Amino acid sequence: GLAMPDRLTAGTGHQYLGAEAPGGRELYFASDQASTTQIFVQDLQTGVPQLAFDELADATWPRPSPDGRTLLYISYREDAAGDVCVRTIEGRPGARKFGERRCLTGPDSAELQAAWFPDSRSIAVVTRSGLHGDFELRRLMLDGGRGERVGAGNAASPTISPDGRWLVTVPVEPRST
Numbered sequence: 001g002l003a004m005p006d007r008l009t010a011g012t013g014h015q016y017l018g019a020e021a022p023g024g025r026e027l028y029f030a031s032d033q034a035s036t037t038q039i040f041v042q043d044l045q046t047g048v049p050q051l052a053f054d055e056l057a058d059a060t061w062p063r064p065s066p067d068g069r070t071l072l073y074i075s076y077r078e079d080a081a082g083d084v085c086v087r088t089i090e091g092r093p094g095a096r097k098f099g100e101r102r103c104l105t106g107p108d109s110a111e112l113q114a115a116w117f118p119d120s121r122s123i124a125v126v127t128r129s130g131l132h133g134d135f136e137l138r139r140l141m142l143d144g145g146r147g148e149r150v151g152a153g154n155a156a157s158p159t160i161s162p163d164g165r166w167l168v169t170v171p172v173e174p175r176s177t
Contacts, residue, residue: 009042009049021064025093028052028062028071039073043094053087053098061113064089066162067120070142074111075103081110084125086142104140115158124150124158124167135172 009015013033020027027042031049037058042049052062057077064071068089075085083106088099105111105127112135113126123140125147135154140147155169 008044008047015040017061019063021093022066022068023093026064026096028064030060030062039071041096046094048094050096052096053101055101059085063114063116065116065120066118070120071098072114072116072123074114075101078103079105079107079110081107081131082112083107084111084114084123084140104142104144113156113158115160117160118162118164122147124160126156126158134174137167137169 008027009029013031015029015031018027018029025044027044029040030037031040037060038055039052039059039062040049041052055075055077057075059073059075061074062071070086071089072084072086074082076082083103085101085103087101090097090099109127109129110131111125111127115124117124121142125138125140126135127138128135135156136149137151137155137158138147139150151167151169154172154174156172157170159168
C-alpha cells in the first residue's frame, strides 16, 4: 500500500533534492533559505540541519557516495553552467566536517545531474557542451578526466541499481523553435 510521506525538513526556504546517506542516519539536501542555494546535512535522529560547507556560490544536487566517504554536488562557483565537485566526508553523524572542494569538470561543459556508481569511485554525469548542446551521459572517475560516454544521447535523471547492473535514464527529446 501507499503511505503518506513524512516531512523531514523545515525552515524559511525551500528544501529539495534530498539524498539519504548510507546507514539511513543523515539526509543531505539543497536549500535556498539564504541568498544562495547551499548544501545542508541533517541528522535524522535529532532533526537538526547544518550547513555542510560554504561554497561561496550556488551548490545543488548533493549525493553521498555509497561508501559514505565522499559527497558529490553541482557547483556554480567557477562555472555558471555547473561543475561536478566532490568533498570528503569526515567525522560522525551530527558533527560532520567536509574536506577541500575538488571539481571533476570545468568550463568546457555544463553539468546538470549526477549519480554514484556502486563502487564509490565513479559517477554518472548528465553533461552538455554549453548551455544549448545535447545531453550526454558520461562516466567520470574520481581520479579525473572527461570519462567515457555511456548509453544513448539526450538522457537525464540517471539512476543506478545498487548492484551496478542497471543504469536507468529518462529520454529527452530536443525541442526546435
